Amino acid sequence: MAKKIYMTSFKGGTGVTTCCAGLGLALAESGERTLVADGDVYCACALQISGLANMQTYTLEDYSKGACRAKQTLIPHPKTGNLMFLSALGLNDKTAAERAFDELDGLFDYIISDKLAPKKCDAAIIVTEPYTPSIKSADCCRAYLADSGFKDVSLFVNKLNGGQILSGDTMTAQEIAALLRLPLKAVIPEDLTLPSGKWKKSTLKAFKAAADFVAGRRDGIVNVLLPYFGINGFIKRKVRERI
Numbered sequence: 001m002a003k004k005i006y007m008t009s010f011k012g013g014t015g016v017t018t019c020c021a022g023l024g025l026a027l028a029e030s031g032e033r034t035l036v037a038d039g040d041v042y043c044a045c046a047l048q049i050s051g052l053a054n055m056q057t058y059t060l061e062d063y064s065k066g067a068c069r070a071k072q073t074l075i076p077h078p079k080t081g082n083l084m085f086l087s088a089l090g091l092n093d094k095t096a097a098e099r100a101f102d103e104l105d106g107l108f109d110y111i112i113s114d115k116l117a118p119k120k121c122d123a124a125i126i127v128t129e130p131y132t133p134s135i136k137s138a139d140c141c142r143a144y145l146a147d148s149g150f151k152d153v154s155l156f157v158n159k160l161n162g163g164q165i166l167s168g169d170t171m172t173a174q175e176i177a178a179l180l181r182l183p184l185k186a187v188i189p190e191d192l193t194l195p196s197g198k199w200k201k202s203t204l205k206a207f208k209a210a211a212d213f214v215a216g217r218r219d220g221i222v223n224v225l226l227p228y229f230g231i232n233g234f235i236k237r238k239v240r241e242r243i
Contacts, residue, residue, distance in 0.1 A: 002035070002108040004101060005214070006121035007156075009128065010144070011137035015158040016127045017045045018194055019186075020114040022203070025050075026211035028083035032109040035074070036085045037097065039116035044089045046114055050077060052085055059087045064096030070103035084108075088116055110214075123152035125185060129159045130170040139180055155182040156210065161190040162224040173221065186210030189224045 007023075009016050017040065024036035038046035047053050056075050058068040070086075077083040086104075088097060097117040104111070113121055124145050128138040138155070145153050157173035164170045177184035188210070191203045206222040213219055 002105050002111045003123070004111040004113060004117075004121040006113045006115075006118045006124045006150075007127060008115050008118075008124065008141060008145075009126060009134075009137065010141045011128075011134050014127045014129050014134055014137075015188070015194075017114050018049055019125075019127050019156050019158060019188065020112050021046050021049045022188070022199070022207035023186075023210055023214065024083055024085075024110075024112045025077075025079070026204075026207040027110050027112075027215065028077070028080045030208070030211055030215065030217075031082065032211075032215065033082050033107065034084070034110045034112065035104065035108045036083070037101070037111060037113045037116045038085055038087045038089075039097075039114040041088050041091045044087045047075070047085060047087055050085065052077065056087045056089065059089045059091065060096050060100055061088070061090040061092065063100055064091065064093045070100040071107075073100065074104075118148065118150075121150075123154070124150045125154050125156055126180075126182065127156045127158050128176065128180075130157060130161075130164070130173070130176060135176060135179065138182075142180055142182060153182060154185040155180060156186040156188060157184065158188045159190045160187055160224050162226070165225060173224075184221060185213050187222050187224060189222065 007016050007020050020036050024034045028034040058073045062068050063073055073086045075085040098120050101117050101120040126138050126141050128134045155177050173187040188206045189202050191200050209220045209222050
């Protein structure tokens with residue numbers, strides 16, 4: 001039986017889809033059979049981020065109409081045989097995702113759900129940026145998930161920049177987690193290359209640490225402050241302030 005994780009945010013732009021794709025890839029590369037369920041019904045953003053744009057044969061909309069089985073919606077990732085995606089592109093009947101999760105349950109160790117089929121998920125992860133509007137939104141999301149019956153809710157802090165922490169512009173991830181009263185599962189450093197799909201080594205390392213934490217192998221949070229100490233760190237902070 002797969003562990004199903006519902007990843008969400010009430011505020012757009014926090015990077016939920018990116019975190020779904022990154023966590024899914026890291027889990028798959030560690031040997032876990034992983035499915036990322038792309039809940040974007042308009043443009044299949046998770047497929048775009050993962051280099052699988054337009055590679056779907058069937059979507060959950062086809063499944064909801066009886067045109068295929070849930071297994072036929074799966075899209076294998078070329079980088080690892082342990083990672084697959086399914087797309088909700090054009091989906092109108094959201095209960096179809098719940099039925100598909102039931103049908104696919106035994107095929108995977110993890111199903112990472114991008115805002116799809118929350119009733120079928122065992123745990124939830126809220127993704128937030130380190131800025132006040134996102135943190136306030138995450139607090140509202142935490143309350144909503146608790147009211148919806150989720151008992152296992154944790155936090156990813158995304159787009160965290162060590163230079164901004166040192167300059168006092170943002171809180172640390174630990175401070176944000178304490179403020180939201182949520183266990184911190186991952187810190188993903190700010191990566192301005194993400195929109196172009198080219199992840200830095202530090203970003204991949206952060207997702208690997210997140211996957212290890214989620215899978216219970218070890219507790220490890222990436223320290224985003226280290227690259228900003230010393231003379232090189234000072235130069236990085238100054239450059240970051242100008243972009």
